[in-house]
Amino acid sequence: MVRGRRPPLGFGERVSTVRVPPVLRGAVGGVRELSMPGATVSEVLASLYAVHPEVRAQLVGNDGELHRYVNIYVNDEDVRLLGWLDTPVAESDTVLILPAMAGGATLPR
Amino acid sequence: MATTAYDVVVGEEKSIITPVFSVSVETQMEIEMAQSYQDLLAAAREEVPEIQVADLADRLSRSDAPIVIDVREQSEWDEGHVPGAVHVPRGYLESRIAGIARPDDALVLMCAGGFRSLLAARNLREMGYDNVESVAGGFTRWKQAGNDYDVPQTLTPDQRSRYSRHTLIPEVGEAGQLKLLGAKVLLIGAGGLGSPAAYYLAAAGVGTIGLVDDDVVDASNLQRQIIHTTDRVGMLKAESGKIAIEALNPDVTVNVHATRINRDNVLDIISGYDVIVDGADNFPTRYLLADASLMTRIPLVHASILRFEGHASVFLPYDGPCYRCLFPEPPPPDLAPSCGEAGVLGVLCGVMGNIQATEAIKVILGIGDTLSGRLLVYDALGMTFTELKVRRDPNCPACGPDAHLEFRDYDAWCAGVGRHLDSVNV
Numbered sequence: 001m002v003r004g005r006r007p008p009l010g011f012g013e014r015v016s017t018v019r020v021p022p023v024l025r026g027a028v029g030g031v032r033e034l035s036m037p038g039a040t041v042s043e044v045l046a047s048l049y050a051v052h053p054e055v056r057a058q059l060v061g062n063d064g065e066l067h068r069y070v071n072i073y074v075n076d077e078d079v080r081l082l083g084w085l086d087t088p089v090a091e092s093d094t095v096l097i098l099p100a101m102a103g104g105a106t107l108p109r
Numbered sequence: 110m111a112t113t114a115y116d117v118v119v120g121e122e123k124s125i126i127t128p129v130f131s132v133s134v135e136t137q138m139e140i141e142m143a144q145s146y147q148d149l150l151a152a153a154r155e156e157v158p159e160i161q162v163a164d165l166a167d168r169l170s171r172s173d174a175p176i177v178i179d180v181r182e183q184s185e186w187d188e189g190h191v192p193g194a195v196h197v198p199r200g201y202l203e204s205r206i207a208g209i210a211r212p213d214d215a216l217v218l219m220c221a222g223g224f225r226s227l228l229a230a231r232n233l234r235e236m237g238y239d240n241v242e243s244v245a246g247g248f249t250r251w252k253q254a255g256n257d258y259d260v261p262q263t264l265t266p267d268q269r270s271r272y273s274r275h276t277l278i279p280e281v282g283e284a285g286q287l288k289l290l291g292a293k294v295l296l297i298g299a300g301g302l303g304s305p306a307a308y309y310l311a312a313a314g315v316g317t318i319g320l321v322d323d324d325v326v327d328a329s330n331l332q333r334q335i336i337h338t339t340d341r342v343g344m345l346k347a348e349s350g351k352i353a354i355e356a357l358n359p360d361v362t363v364n365v366h367a368t369r370i371n372r373d374n375v376l377d378i379i380s381g382y383d384v385i386v387d388g389a390d391n392f393p394t395r396y397l398l399a400d401a402s403l404m405t406r407i408p409l410v411h412a413s414i415l416r417f418e419g420h421a422s423v424f425l426p427y428d429g430p431c432y433r434c435l436f437p438e439p440p441p442p443d444l445a446p447s448c449g450e451a452g453v454l455g456v457l458c459g460v461m462g463n464i465q466a467t468e469a470i471k472v473i474l475g476i477g478d479t480l481s482g483r484l485l486v487y488d489a490l491g492m493t494f495t496e497l498k499v500r501r502d503p504n505c506p507a508c509g510p511d512a513h514l515e516f517r518d519y520d521a522w523c524a525g526v527g528r529h530l531d532s533v534n535v
Contacts, residue, residue: 021418022415022416022417022418022451023415023440023451032488032490032491067438067440068437068438069436069437069438069439069440069441070440071435071436073497076495076496076497076498077497077498078497078498078499078500081500096486096495096497098484098486098497099440100392100395100413100435100436100439100440101413101414101415101418101420102389102390102391102392102395102413102415102439
C-alpha cells in the first residue's frame with residue numbers, strides 16, 4: 001500500500017529501504033518498511049518526512065535536530081559512528097530507525 | 110598394540126591388570142605365564158621406588174613438587190583426592206600420559222592402596238618415564254595420616270540423570286553443570302520475559318533464581334506469562350513463580366523479592382547475584398538497572414518487547430557497551446508505550462525471554478559469543494532477526510572515563526523533567 005506510493009523525487013534515482021519501528025508505524029500507515037529516495041541519510045529522511053510529516057514531529061525536536069533517543073542505522077552501523085546524517089546511502093542499503101523500547105513485565109510505574 | 114584391560118577385585122583394592130595373553134612378545138618373555146598377582150607386584154616393586162605419604166606431603170610443599178597422578182576410578186576420585194593431583198584412571202594412563210607429563214618429569218602415582226599405582230608406574234617406566242614413583246599405601250594411608258584432601262563437588266545420581274543432556278555437550282559437561290548449580294541469576298520482573306527465562310533457567314539447573322516483582326497475577330497476564338496459572342490469579346507474581354519453579358526443579362532455590370526495585374534497594378537486592386536478567390517494562394527501571402549493573406559490575410542481559418518486535422543484548426560492565434552507550438536517553442513517554450498500552454504478541458515473550466536465558470547461561474559458563482556489542486532485533490511478523498552493532502561510547506555518560514555514576518530520580522528523568530520536555534510536542 002504505502003510502500004507502492006511513489007514519494008516526490010528530487011534526489012536522483014537512488015532508492016533505499018527505510019525500516020520503521022513499531023511505535024512509528026501508526027504515522028506511516030502501519031507498514032514496516034518503505035522505499036525512499038535519497039543519496040544520504042538526511043535525504044532519505046527528508047523524503048520520508050515529505051510523505052509522512054507526522055514522523056518528523058516524532059523524530060525531530062524544535063531545534064531541528066534528531067532527538068538523542070532516536071538511533072539511526074545504515075544497515076548494521078549506527079550513523080553516529082559513520083557520517084551522521086551525511087552518511088551515504090546506497091541503493092541496496094536499509095535505513096533503520098530505532099527508538100528504545102521499554103516493554104517487558106508490567107511493573108507498576 | 111591393543112590390550113584388553115580387566116577390572117579385578119583383590120582384597121580391598123579394585124585393580125586393573127592386563128592379562129598376560131595380550132601383552133607384547135617382549136614383555137611376555139619377562140613375565141612368566143604362570144606369574145601370580147603377588148609375583149607381578151613383587152616384580153614391580155623391584156623396578157618402581159615407593160614413596161611414603163609423609164615424604165610425599167613434604168615434597169608437595171616444596172617448589173619442585175612432583176606431579177601426582179591419581180589412577181583410581183571416577184567414583185573413588187570423587188570421594189576425595191590429594192590437592193593438586195591429576196586424575197587419569199588406570200585404563201587411560203598410557204594413552205593420556207603424553208598430554209600430562211614429559212618423560213623427565215618427576216611423577217608420583219597414587220591409587221587407593223598402592224598396588225594399581227605400582228603396576229601403572231611400571232608401565233610408565235617401560236614407556237621411558239624414568240622418574241616415576243608409587244605411593245605406598247595409596248590414598249587410604251594419605252587420608253589416615255591426617256593429610257589434606259579435596260572432595261570435588263559432583264552431581265548426585267539424580268542430577269546426573271536430570272542434566273544428562275547438558276553434560277553430554279562438551280561446552281557444558283559436568284563442570285559446566287556444577288557452575289550452573291552454583292550460579293545465581295536475578296530476574297527483574299516475573300512477567301512476559303521473566304516467565305520463560307525463569308522456567309528455562311530453572312530447568313537448566315541454575316541453583317539460585319531471584320524474582321523481583323511486586324505485582325500480582327492478573328487474568329490478562331496469562332496470554333504470555335506462562336509461569337503463572339489461572340488458579341493463582343491474585344497471588345504475588347514472585348510467589349507464583351516460586352511455586353512453578355520449585356515444582357519443575359527442586360534443585361533451585363528461589364528468592365522472592367516482592368518489592369518494586371528502586372534506587373534505595375537496588376544494590377541490596379542485586380548484590381550476590383552473578384547475572385541480572387532485565388525484563389522490566391519501563392524506562393526508569395531499565396536505566397536504574399543499567400547504572401546499578403555498572404556500579405556492581407554484574408552483567409546485565411537485556412530484552413524488550415512490543416507488539417511483534419523484540420530487542421535483546423548483553424551489557425558486560427566496562428567490558429563492552431552499556432545500555433546508555435546504546436540509548437543515552439529514554440524517549441518521551443508518548444514514544445515509549447508499555448505492552449499494557451500497545452499490546453504484545455504472547456509468543457514473542459517466549460522467544461525473547463529464552464534468548465535472555467540463553468545469554469545468561471553463556472555468561473555463567475563463559476562459552477560462545479554473547480550479544481555483547483550487538484543489538485538483536487527480532488521482527489516476528491517478518492520473521493527476521495537483524496543484528497545492529499553497538500559500540501562502547503567513549504563519551505558515555507554512564508561508563509565513559511569521565512562519567513560520574515550516581516543514582517538519579519529516574520521517574521522524573523524519564524518523564525522528561527529538565528531534559529527533553531520542550532520537544533515532547535506530539
